[in-house]
Amino acid sequence: AGGQAQVQSLRERYSVCDEAEFSAVCHRPKGLERLMGQTNFSKKELQILYRGFKNECPSGAVNEETFKNIYSQFFPQGDTSMYAHFLFEAFDTHKSGSVSFEDFVLSLSIILRGSVTDKLNWAFNLYDLNKDGCITREEMTDIMHSIYDMMGKYTYPCMRDSAPQDHVERFFQKMDRNKDGVVTIDEFLETCQKDENIMQSMHMFDNVI
Numbered sequence: 663a664g665g666q667a668q669v670q671s672l673r674e675r676y677s678v679c680d681e682a683e684f685s686a687v688c689h690r691p692k693g694l695e696r697l698m699g700q701t702n703f704s705k706k707e708l709q710i711l712y713r714g715f716k717n718e719c720p721s722g723a724v725n726e727e728t729f730k731n732i733y734s735q736f737f738p739q740g741d742t743s744m745y746a747h748f749l750f751e752a753f754d755t756h757k758s759g760s761v762s763f764e765d766f767v768l769s770l771s772i773i774l775r776g777s778v779t780d781k782l783n784w785a786f787n788l789y790d791l792n793k794d795g796c797i798t799r800e801e802m803t804d805i806m807h808s809i810y811d812m813m814g815k816y817t818y819p820c821m822r823d824s825a826p827q828d829h830v831e832r833f834f835q836k837m838d839r840n841k842d843g844v845v846t847i848d849e850f851l852e853t854c855q856k857d858e859n860i861m862q863s864m865h866m867f868d869n870v871i
Contacts, residue, residue: 701767702775708767715763723760726750740814748808752788778864779851786850796844797837802830 697708716722718732726747733746753761753769772784787793791801806826837845837853854860 697764697767701771703767703771711767711770712763715766723762724766725760729753729761737812737814741811744804744808745812748788748791748805751791752784778855778861781864782851782854783847786847796846797850798844799830799834802833802845803827806830 694705694708697703698705701708703711715724718724719728724732729750730743730746733749734742736742750761753765755765755768769784772780776784786797789797789801789805791804803826806829810826834843834845836857837849839849839853
């Protein structure tokens, strides 16, 4: 019984330390309670996420170079630099040149726990590279090349050089409903919500943590 009480006391102590540490560091985030209200993460999940974030970036914010270095570890067989650049810009919602813990969890909450519409809006923003409200062929071509570069040619030994462009053409045939050469958010949402495969993929990472 004494041992159990000691373990419980240690747990409570570390929980308090986690929360104090969370509030003291990380560019003074708006607070744990506030982030709980803004995201779909529990208090404990936010503490776990923050601990991992702080391990990778003790300063409390990630610049693009650090972000690229972290991301490259997940795809060692390919070149992740361009896709990581696009992803960083999607996470850096304030266009500050760095991603704070707050920026990170707000986007992560949408990707992992958001509604289908929220996820699709986030994906559209990622593909809309200049953030003007529509996706052009040029933007989609850049995205596709970055994805194929990231996956690495050895992953696709039979892949044709035209594969990224073919993917872009299929995307526009499906999404560009009025055939004006650009895909708007309304076209994107309408098409995706009618596509069973896309809708299923939206739930792939639900409750992954």
